[in-house]
Amino acid sequence: MQFELKDDTEFEDDDNVNTEPSVPLSSFCELQSKVAYLQEQLDAFKIESNANMQVSQSSMKILKNALEKYKIHTEKLSKSNESKMKKLLVYKHLLNEYCKNLELEQMDSDLKSEISKLAELKSESLELKYAEQLEDIKDAHQKEIEVYRQKIQEVMSLLKKEKQKNKKITETAQKAISFAKTQKQEQNAGFKYEELKKKYEILAKEYQMLQKSSGKNINASVNFEKVKENLADLKAYVKTICTKFPLVLIKIIRESLNKFHIFSSTNTKLQEQYNQLLEEKKALLNIIHKLKGNIRVFCRVRPLISEYEKSCIEVYQDKIIAQNPTIKNSKVWDFDHVFGPECQQKDIFLEVKDLISSSLDGYNVCIFTYGQTGSGKTYTLEGPDEDPGLISQASTEIFYQISSRMTWDYKVKLSLLEVYNETIKDLLSEKNEKLKLQNNEPTNLTKVIIKGVEELTSFLKYGLSSRAIGSNSLNLHSSRSHLIMTLYIEGTCSYASLHSKISLIDLAGSERLGKTGSIGETLQEAKYINLSLLTLGTVVSAIQQKQSHIPFRNSVLTMLLQDSLIGEAKTLMILQISPEEKNYEETVSSLNFAQNARSTSLGFAKANVI
Numbered sequence: 001m002q003f004e005l006k007d008d009t010e011f012e013d014d015d016n017v018n019t020e021p022s023v024p025l026s027s028f029c030e031l032q033s034k035v036a037y038l039q040e041q042l043d044a045f046k047i048e049s050n051a052n053m054q055v056s057q058s059s060m061k062i063l064k065n066a067l068e069k070y071k072i073h074t075e076k077l078s079k080s081n082e083s084k085m086k087k088l089l090v091y092k093h094l095l096n097e098y099c100k101n102l103e104l105e106q107m108d109s110d111l112k113s114e115i116s117k118l119a120e121l122k123s124e125s126l127e128l129k130y131a132e133q134l135e136d137i138k139d140a141h142q143k144e145i146e147v148y149r150q151k152i153q154e155v156m157s158l159l160k161k162e163k164q165k166n167k168k169i170t171e172t173a174q175k176a177i178s179f180a181k182t183q184k185q186e187q188n189a190g191f192k193y194e195e196l197k198k199k200y201e202i203l204a205k206e207y208q209m210l211q212k213s214s215g216k217n218i219n220a221s222v223n224f225e226k227v228k229e230n231l232a233d234l235k236a237y238v239k240t241i242c243t244k245f246p247l248v249l250i251k252i253i254r255e256s257l258n259k260f261h262i263f264s265s266t267n268t269k270l271q272e273q274y275n276q277l278l279e280e281k282k283a284l285l286n287i288i289h290k291l292k293g294n295i296r297v298f299c300r301v302r303p304l305i306s307e308y309e310k311s312c313i314e315v316y317q318d319k320i321i322a323q324n325p326t327i328k329n330s331k332v333w334d335f336d337h338v339f340g341p342e343c344q345q346k347d348i349f350l351e352v353k354d355l356i357s358s359s360l361d362g363y364n365v366c367i368f369t370y371g372q373t374g375s376g377k378t379y380t381l382e383g384p385d386e387d388p389g390l391i392s393q394a395s396t397e398i399f400y401q402i403s404s405r406m407t408w409d410y411k412v413k414l415s416l417l418e419v420y421n422e423t424i425k426d427l428l429s430e431k432n433e434k435l436k437l438q439n440n441e442p443t444n445l446t447k448v449i450i451k452g453v454e455e456l457t458s459f460l461k462y463g464l465s466s467r468a469i470g471s472n473s474l475n476l477h478s479s480r481s482h483l484i485m486t487l488y489i490e491g492t493c494s495y496a497s498l499h500s501k502i503s504l505i506d507l508a509g510s511e512r513l514g515k516t517g518s519i520g521e522t523l524q525e526a527k528y529i530n531l532s533l534l535t536l537g538t539v540v541s542a543i544q545q546k547q548s549h550i551p552f553r554n555s556v557l558t559m560l561l562q563d564s565l566i567g568e569a570k571t572l573m574i575l576q577i578s579p580e581e582k583n584y585e586e587t588v589s590s591l592n593f594a595q596n597a598r599s600t601s602l603g604f605a606k607a608n609v610i
C-alpha cells in the first residue's frame, strides 16, 4: 500500500483514512507509528503462530506416534491371540488324545466285569482260598483305582489350568474387543472387530467343549467312586469271612481231633490184639514146626521161559499135580506151601519172614533151594537187581528187626563160601586157598562184621561176583557150585544173651549128564554136583529111617549141613521145579526127594539162649 504524506489538518476524520490521500505529516507519523505497531503486532503474531504451528506439528506427531503405537499394539494383540488360539487347539488335541488313551469307558466296563466276577467269587464259597483271592483282586483293584484316580486328577488339574487360561484369554479377548470397539468408534481405524468376535465365539465353543469333556471325566470319577464303594462292601464282606472262617475251621479241627482220638484208641486196641494174635501165631507155628520134625518144604514152580514149551504142572492150593506127558496120568504131591508160576519174590519172602526173624531169637535157621538145573534156585535166592531174592530181603529184614529191638544189642558177622568140586572156597577172601573142615566148620573162614544192609550188599556183591558159573543146554548161567551165605548173630540184653546163625544155601542143580550135554570141565563139575546131591538124599533118607549111621562125611556139602539137618535148627527146603513137559522126569524125581525130606523128623529146634 502507498501512503501519501499530508498535513495534520487534512486528517480531521479518522474514519476517512481510505479516502484519496491528501495526508498531513502528523498523521503520517502517527500512521507510521501505527504501521510500526501493526508490524510489531504482526511479527508477534507471526512468532506466536509459528510457535502454535510447531506445537500443533508436535502434537500431530505425538498423535501420529500414538496411532502407530496403537496400531502395533493391536497387531501384537492380534498375533498373540492367534498363537494362543493355536496353543488352545494343541491343548484340545492333546486332551482328546489323552481321553482316548485313557479309554475311560473301556476301563469302566472292565471294572464292571471285574466287580461281577468278584460278586461271583463272593457267592461261591466261604473257603479261605477264595477270601485270599478276593483280597488279591481287591488289592489289584485298589491299585488300579489309585492309578485311575491319579490320572483323573491329572486330567482335572490340566482342565483347571486350561480353564484358567481360557478365562484369561477370554478376558484379554473381551478387553481387546471393547478396546477395539472404542477405537473403532473414535478413530474409525477399521480394527478387526468382527474377526475378534468370531475368534471369541470359537473360543467360547472350545470352552464349552472343554467343559463337556471335563464333565465326562467327572462321570468317570463318579463311576470310580461307585467302584470304590463296591470294593469297600466287598472288603467288609471278606473281613467277616476271614473272622468267621478260623472259628469254623477250629470247630471242624476239634471235631476231627475227637474222632481221631476215638479212632486212634480203637486202632491201638486193634493193634494190640493184632500183635497178640501174631505172637500166638508165631508160638503155634513153632509148635507145629517142632511137632513136624523141623524140615519144612516149600515148592516153587518156575514160569515157562519159552512160549513154545508146554507145562505138565498144575498148582492147586498147596498141592502140585504133575501130568505125565506120555501116558497122561497125574500124580499129586503135598507141601507146606506151593508157589505157582505167577508168584513174586515178595510172596516167598512173606512166607519165610517169621523163620528169618526167629534167628534173632536164638534159633539156627537154614534155608536151601533144591532142584534141577535151570529150575530157578539162584533166581529165588539172589534174583536180578531189579527184583532181588531172599538173600537181600532176609538181610534187610534182619537189620530192620535189629533196629526195632531196642532192648537188645546185636552183632552180626557174614561169611560167604562155595563148595566147588568138593573143595571149599572163601568168597570174601582175596587168597585163593582151599579151606579145610574141622568139626564140620571150615577153618580160617572170613567172617566180616556187618553194621548195616548197605555194607552187607556190597560184600555180597563182591563175593558173588567170583562164584563159579558155567553154562549147559538148560541154563546159560548155571551155578557150578553150592553157595552158602551165613549170618552169625550174637545178641545181648540186660537179662540174657544168645547166639545163632542163619544160612541161605543155593545148591547147584542136579543134571542128567546126557541131557545137559556137559563135556570136559563142566562134565567133571556136574559129576561132583550130582554126587553131593545124591549124598544129601542118602543122608535125608538115613535120618528119616532113623539109621544109626548117617553118612554126613560122604560129601563136603552134607558135612557143612550137618548142623542144620540134625536137631536144634529150623530148616526149610525150597524145592524149585521146571514146569516143562520135557523136564517131567527130573521134576518128578525132585518132588519125590522133597516129599521124602518133608516126612523126615530131624528133632526139635532149640533156641541158643542163656
Ligand SMILES: Nc1ncnc2c1ncn2[C@@H]1O[C@H](COP(=O)(O)OP(=O)(O)OP(=O)(O)O)[C@@H](O)[C@H]1O
Residues within 6 Å of the ligand: 302, 303, 305, 371, 372, 373, 374, 375, 376, 377, 378, 379, 380, 475, 477, 478, 479, 480, 507, 508, 509, 510, 576
Ligand atoms: N520165578 C522166575 N521168574 C522168571 N524167570 C525165572 C524165574 N525163575 C527162574 N527164572 C529164569 O530161569 C533161568 C534159570 O534160573 P536159575 O539160574 O535161577 O536156575 P538154577 O536153578 O539156579 O540153575 P542151576 O542149577 O543151573 O544154577 C534164568 O534165566 C532165570 O532168570
Ligand SMILES: [Mg+2]
Residues within 6 Å of the ligand: 377, 378, 379, 477, 478, 479, 506, 507, 508, 509
Ligand atoms: Mg543156580
